Amino acid sequence: MKRPNSQNMLVLRHLNEKGGLKPLDALRLYGVYRLAARIHDLRELGIDIRTLRYKNGHNKWRTRYVLD
Numbered sequence: 001m002k003r004p005n006s007q008n009m010l011v012l013r014h015l016n017e018k019g020g021l022k023p024l025d026a027l028r029l030y031g032v033y034r035l036a037a038r039i040h041d042l043r044e045l046g047i048d049i050r051t052l053r054y055k056n057g058h059n060k061w062r063t064r065y066v067l068d
Helices: 006-018 023-030 035-044
Strands: 049-055 061-067
Touching: 006 023, 006 035, 006 061, 023 035, 035 049, 035 061
Parallel strands: none
Antiparallel strands: 049 061
16 A cells, blocks of 8 residues: 655645645645645545535636545
C-alpha cells in the first residue's frame, strides 16, 4: 500500500476539518496544483471521497470534493 505524501495529508486534513475542498482553494491554501491527482492517491489508500459537480454563476461546471 502506498504511503500518503505531505500534500495528500494536507488535503485529507482539510477534508476532515472543513468538510470540502475546491481545486482553486487547494492551490491558494496549500499550493496543491493538481487536486484531482491528490484525490486519486487518497482513494487508492481506501479513503471514500465523493466528487460533487455544480454550475457556478457563469454557467460553468466546477468540482468540489467531500468525504463520503
